[in-house]
Amino acid sequence: MLSHAHRVVIVGGGFGGLEAVSGLAGLRAEITLIDQRNYHLFQPLLYQVATASLSTSEIAWPIRNLVRGRSEVSTLLATVTGIDASARQVILSDGERVGYDTLVLATGAQHTYFGHDDWEGIAPGLKTLEDATTIRRRILLAFERAERAVDPGRQAANLTFVIVGAGPTGVELAGTIAELARSTLAPDFRRIDTRTARVILVEAGPRILPGFAEDLSAYAHKALEALGVEVVLERAVTNCTADGVTFADTFLPTRTIIWAAGVKASAAAAWLGVTADRAGRILVEPDLTVPGYPEIFAIGDTVAITGPTGDQVPGIAPAAKQEGAYVAKTIGRRLRGKPAPPPFRYCHQGSLATIGKRLAVIDFGRVRLRGSLAWWIWGFAHIYFLIGLKSRLSVALSWLWIHLRDQRGSRLITQGEVPTDKISPDLHSTAR
């Protein structure tokens, strides 16, 4: 009797999951990659879709296509709703079960409203392509509503953009929206001066970009202000409504709130009933297995693990990729009957954030860069990490046009209704 091939099921086609698939190449294993989307998303550039700089297809690739050359890899477009660990089966939303010998959970994270889930409809976060097109539509519609508004208060509220949370995503959104208003959109409107728009970045902590060295935070702060962004520190948002946002004792009328304040892990810990931290991340063993389940690995934003410096490994693409590669290596050694590799060791390659279209900060640890050189490094690094020559050429072309002509090619308001600011002033606050 022939033994069946070892079945590896990987849940999640993000950076970690795909890296694990890559690392398993050449093994005698039957791999099933399950994702609830049909595409892999390059999340570091998602804010550029939200701000009309790139189009959706420039930063997303069909997962099937990425693994087309690997006949042992099957792709399943499906939603996982649970795990039957005793039967070693993944349970899908339609009741179907997929058996595994080894399971890799790379299910990522989503934004969290710290108990205020009702804010989600008002203040969308930025995790999916749909989030990005929703934010893009809201930003563009706010300018359209302002152009048509008769009442000065309504006009001002429509020209006020609030970004909550000053990590890299919040900083990048604030800088780009400021540039849209100050420069790209200005010649296109007749009744309003888009340059008068207010872009406000609200952060509960004492400085922006808390993951970066202090001098880079200070530089980014000044650079954002030079772009026209108002930075508000040490103010937690206490309420979000269709009319505006409250932080500390201030109520600010606005029609556009974007949430970049916090993430929580997917439900993977709950599927297994294992211990998680406050953000829902599984507290994995040093070899990235789930405690009590040596055949189940968890990687990326799904897990909490500390790096060699004692700090938490950050929820960024390079960390997920390193974990994916480590897990693939471990699985390979197990299948070949070799001893386990030493515990996972995270190597921090640096933190990057852009401030508008010409400046960036890069924190390599000992080496810190800021300004336009950092921007060029950021740009080349991101083009390099895109998948395929076509995407690289396409994104390079889009960026060239943004820089030379100040034209952002994806200013499309799709999937929504026509705006009005007269009869039903906030028809769109929850529209998708």
Add this chain to the structure above:
Amino acid sequence: MLSHAHRVVIVGGGFGGLEAVSGLAGLRAEITLIDQRNYHLFQPLLYQVATASLSTSEIAWPIRNLVRGRSEVSTLLATVTGIDASARQVILSDGERVGYDTLVLATGAQHTYFGHDDWEGIAPGLKTLEDATTIRRRILLAFERAERAVDPGRQAANLTFVIVGAGPTGVELAGTIAELARSTLAPDFRRIDTRTARVILVEAGPRILPGFAEDLSAYAHKALEALGVEVVLERAVTNCTADGVTFADTFLPTRTIIWAAGVKASAAAAWLGVTADRAGRILVEPDLTVPGYPEIFAIGDTVAITGPTGDQVPGIAPAAKQEGAYVAKTIGRRLRGKPAPPPFRYCHQGSLATIGKRLAVIDFGRVRLRGSLAWWIWGFAHIYFLIGLKSRLSVALSWLWIHLRDQRGSRLITQGEVPTDKISPDLHSTAR
């Protein structure tokens, strides 16, 4: 007392409306361009978005941006719901009124189900960007469902694609879907052989491409069949359900029906209470004014008018552009106190349709082309007519990849749910 500038209101930013705006340049007129979308859409390539060949932003441009250099032109993102012709005002959906001295109606057409409006949710047509992404999602989801289907009947139904109507859009959709199934998608799936998919083009009339010369129709028919498309002639569709389509006495199980069978004009005739033909098109005067309203012009798909050969002017972009230019000229002459130009005379420049990615037919009247030379002419003509160098480069790049690598870059399933073919087999039939 200064006389106010002549107010021209143009409703619709399609080919006709934009051409009218262009033609009015240099006049002492205050122009307002109203559209319910914020973008101009290059409809001749919309089928390529529906078949994952191009992305939405490659064929759509923000209207505001197109007229940014014309300070006398205001753009209004709004839906027109009526006209108060005695007060010379356009009425918007929120009750606002926009006064005009001259009005140009370029409101286009939409698809019609000949009294079966309930088919719309089942058999989407292809007129808007949202239609295109809906069709794209349905096509891609059908393959995903087939990959997961256990029951052979369901698998076959998911691998059956029916296109109703064999005008250029139907032919182009059928050819491209066949190529997707035969070639692009084949290496990506494991359980199904996408090359077994059936693509069926159903036409009520006696031949495909009825607007073309008979020999070109016959050539296109054979070329489609060589691509694997089944062409069914002289069969009218009598029913569409979530389970399949009925034509003549045949019921064909399918999950994907695309409607390319008929269009009707927008409601412009009803707004004015004027005579329209069966398709709702205004029967305009020879100078393109609406009978009884010398200050109101109607152009493009909104109108029915005969050309110099006695045939109806076709509902294609060049016709709308010629009409827009003619109307702008007439308005210019009126404002300068000059006599009216001679009646509008349509000049037919040719009919084009592609069959897959390498062949096309072009009917210039006396000269008729077919095959790959026709395809090259079609390709260059369409790139030439795109707006801006960036779009031209971007579309050329996308086409290059389709031709050299058989990669279609926009295979994204967005704005929908995850498919399943087990518990709730047709969750997606009406999802948007």
